[in-house]
Amino acid sequence: MYYAYKYRLKPSDTHREELDRYRDICRQLYNHTLYRLNEYQDEHGELPSMTTLRSELPDLKTWWDDLSDVYSKVLQTVVERLFDNLKGLSKLKENGYGVGQLTWKPPREFRSFTYSQSGFKLDKKGGQTVLSLSKLADIPIRLHRAIPDDAKLKQVTVKKEPTGKWFATFGVEMDHEPPEPPENPEKCVGIDVGILTYAHDTDGTAVGSLDLSGERDRLEREQRKLSRKEHGSNNYEKQRRRVAECHADLRRKRRDFLHKLSAYYAREYDLVAVEDLNVKGMMESPSNSRNTASAAWRTFLRMLEYKCEREGTHFVAVNPSGTTKECASCGVSTDKPLWVREHSCPACGFEADRDANAAWNILSRGLEDVGVGHSESTPVETALSADTAVVSAKRVVEAGSPTLTERTASAVSE
Numbered sequence: 261m262y263y264a265y266k267y268r269l270k271p272s273d274t275h276r277e278e279l280d281r282y283r284d285i286c287r288q289l290y291n292h293t294l295y296r297l298n299e300y301q302d303e304h305g306e307l308p309s310m311t312t313l314r315s316e317l318p319d320l321k322t323w324w325d326d327l328s329d330v331y332s333k334v335l336q337t338v339v340e341r342l343f344d345n346l347k348g349l350s351k352l353k354e355n356g357y358g359v360g361q362l363t364w365k366p367p368r369e370f371r372s373f374t375y376s377q378s379g380f381k382l383d384k385k386g387g388q389t390v391l392s393l394s395k396l397a398d399i400p401i402r403l404h405r406a407i408p409d410d411a412k413l414k415q416v417t418v419k420k421e422p423t424g425k426w427f428a429t430f431g432v433e434m435d436h437e438p439p440e441p442p443e444n445p446e447k448c449v450g451i452d453v454g455i456l457t458y459a460h461d462t463d464g465t466a467v468g469s470l471d472l473s474g475e476r477d478r479l480e481r482e483q484r485k486l487s488r489k490e491h492g493s494n495n496y497e498k499q500r501r502r503v504a505e506c507h508a509d510l511r512r513k514r515r516d517f518l519h520k521l522s523a524y525y526a527r528e529y530d531l532v533a534v535e536d537l538n539v540k541g542m543m544e545s546p547s548n549s550r551n552t553a554s555a556a557w558r559t560f561l562r563m564l565e566y567k568c569e570r571e572g573t574h575f576v577a578v579n580p581s582g583t584t585k586e587c588a589s590c591g592v593s594t595d596k597p598l599w600v601r602e603h604s605c606p607a608c609g610f611e612a613d614r615d616a617n618a619a620w621n622i623l624s625r626g627l628e629d630v631g632v633g634h635s636e637s638t639p640v641e642t643a644l645s646a647d648t649a650v651v652s653a654k655r656v657v658e659a660g661s662p663t664l665t666e667r668t669a670s671a672v673s674e
Contacts, residue, residue, distance in 0.1 A: 533626025
């Protein structure tokens, strides 16, 4: 499998100047390659291949002296980066999105460069670990976690964040393959995500949303201060970095929360069923879009998917349509406004927390997708009363699938 390991660099002032110079040369090469691509298309009526533009690099070095100061693999990855961006635009266009053309990159939008296959290594010098970059420098690096001994370092991307801090992200390839998901999963869970309660699962666990109100207030204050500074002044640049640090603090705390939550479900269960949410469409809604963006559901699902693959856990993304309306006991749909937090079925009388009912429906659809047998007629045998904070019910398993673990509530009222 392929993994990414990210570490903080500790460059000196001299290193920072050299890193910025390296980055700017790569940016200028990117813009020049884009110019050559458009020129070639005008002359020949078609786009050039990546090999065609990459073969021009040796000739460029005869009159562009700065290119000789940059490692050859780094220059090649700049050309590859342009074609990767073209592929991304083509894919968006195929999916029906309106796309424009690639534009030249200003300094603030080109923040990284990549060493691929060679030209870099981790070394020990002066009693500290350094990242040795060919034709650049030996930069101290903080290895807060060890890279596995059997890992192969395939590439490293050096990036400058808006805060001014430098990071190195290693592309690591492992020899061993991840375990295969079990044919008959025993521990299965369905997860309903929300805003007030971030995740509510079929085991009765309700995880509250991360409170970032204090961080948001600080960000808004710093942004108001930035708006009063003269653009381009030293005070403006200092304040811009403070705003960037606020953004980084928010992002770091949110991603830490999502990493821990997704790792828990991937390691503790054999099958995880979630909703395949259209977050982009929800973001376009005029109501509650800020909380939707802050919840970062798509990021959580992406983390959960690759962690499940790594741990050998079934990951199932089901159609979210009707999971809140349908009764987990009888399947009858009942409209419920958002402020109604309890599910009460008028057909069978089943009562449960709104999110718990949705989680059971998600699990039921997930089990169908992977072919695990379960009862369609009586999925819920018992439940807690409607005023209980969380509710978990017991699934009835078909005789052909005895391995599915029954979930029961700690206290049951009929």
